[in-house]
Amino acid sequence: MKIQESGENYLETILLLEMRNGTVRAVDIANELGYSKPSVTRAMGVLKKAGYVDQESYGTIRLTDAGRKRANEVYGRHVLIKEFLMTILSLDAVTAETDACRIEHIVSPLTVERMREVLREKR
Incomplete structure (x- = not known):
């Protein structure tokens, strides 16, 4: 469902x-x-x-x-997106948290994977 x-x-x-x-x-x-x-x-x-x-x-x-399983997937996307927004886009923690809460529900798996790759390259 x-x-x-x-x-x-x-x-x-x-x-x-x-x-x-x-x-x-x-x-x-x-x-x-x-x-x-x-x-x-x-x-x-x-x-x-x-x-x-x-x-x-x-x-x-x-x-x-x-x-x-579903909760961990959502939370994992949230953490990744927040980190991406703060690290790559230099957003403050409050804005990144707010935006991550919304983005986590609509972002495609492909975009999530690319965000993960970009963060790995940045480290």
Whole structure:
């Protein structure tokens, strides 16, 4: 099942919260993203149906293997793009972070690979 940008943002946020806190609840996601808890609950239903998360009734949210793979892909693109923007284009960290958050969802695999190559050449 194809998920949209918002779904990828949720997966990435769950991954980051899990790394930081160990466990993730809907309220943690809502606080992190500035969304309402009902919005997060609806999104978790979509991600659960797609096979990306498991959630105990009103409890801990866990990434499935497929969800973890997808979240790591999104986060990996994010980190790469941010580094590219800062290193190659000399953008400040705040601008690079903001732009990377948007670009990571639309960039082609070919562009990601080329960015990776350019960064390797720069090092």
